[in-house]
Amino acid sequence: MFRVTTEPLSVQQVNDLVKRPTDGAVVTFDGIVRNNFDGRAVRYLAYEAYAAMAEKKMAEIGAEVQQKFAIGEMAMVHRIGRLEIGESSIVIAVAAPHRHAAFEACAYAMDRVKAEVPVWKKEFFGDGADHWVNQN
Amino acid sequence: MQITVKLFALMREKAGTDTIPLEVPAGAALTQAVATLVCQYPILEPYMANTRFSIHMDFVDPETILAEGDELVLIPPVSGGA
Numbered sequence: 001m002f003r004v005t006t007e008p009l010s011v012q013q014v015n016d017l018v019k020r021p022t023d024g025a026v027v028t029f030d031g032i033v034r035n036n037f038d039g040r041a042v043r044y045l046a047y048e049a050y051a052a053m054a055e056k057k058m059a060e061i062g063a064e065v066q067q068k069f070a071i072g073e074m075a076m077v078h079r080i081g082r083l084e085i086g087e088s089s090i091v092i093a094v095a096a097p098h099r100h101a102a103f104e105a106c107a108y109a110m111d112r113v114k115a116e117v118p119v120w121k122k123e124f125f126g127d128g129a130d131h132w133v134n135q136n
Numbered sequence: 137m138q139i140t141v142k143l144f145a146l147m148r149e150k151a152g153t154d155t156i157p158l159e160v161p162a163g164a165a166l167t168q169a170v171a172t173l174v175c176q177y178p179i180l181e182p183y184m185a186n187t188r189f190s191i192h193m194d195f196v197d198p199e200t201i202l203a204e205g206d207e208l209v210l211i212p213p214v215s216g217g218a
Contacts, residue, residue, distance in 0.1 A: 031218025047216065048145055050209060053193040054216070078216060090217050110217060118190070118209075119216025120145035133215035135146040135183065 002058035004051040006081040009088040018073035018095040027102040031090040033083045041126035047080040050118040061112045069105035071096040137162045137204040150179045166200045
């Protein structure tokens with residue numbers, strides 16, 4: 001499953017989606033909204049996506065990861081809209097027969113998301129300022 | 137011919153809209169459409185060097201030839217994930 005949603009994410013739900021009896025490991029990455037950026041206090045974030053393309057790109061990354069690593073099922077959900085500190089922005093779960101492939105595939109998938117998936121983050125700072133990450 | 141330009145994030149805010157109908161010559165390349173866009177919305181010019189382009193939900197080369205009705209999506213540097 002590769003989805004963009006405005007709903008809060010459930011790590012357990014994404015994790016359970018990929019479990020199979022043949023796989024001895026599930027590695028789940030839980031991306032969290034952090035309360036600081038470059039030493040500045042962050043109040044909250046807003047994520048915007050080109051949702052249809054984001055889901056397509058995530059599925060393509062999934063296919064690429066399946067080719068590259070000996071893994072089983074994989075799922076990825078990105079939340080958009082306003083997110084508060086401590087909430088999950090992305091959850092990636094990768095199941096594999098053995099743990100090493102699952103760890104590596106999960107890290108690789110996350111790097112690919114950061115490079116290719118059309119989602120944008122806006123940070124709202126404690127002093128009232130805001131900015132789009134990487135766009136000025 | 138008419139195409140539609142879609143904007144997201146900072147460029148959407150700068151332009152004050154997420155959708156811009158654009159008239160370009162038949163057979164125009166994507167780069168020509170971008171030049172036309174920047175003429176109408178000079179405020180977008182500084183961001184173009186770092187912008188990628190998408191048609192039909194795939195990244196495309198700036199030399200791509202456009203077709204009537206294409207939706208050209210401007211993709212600024214992405215910052216998804218955590």
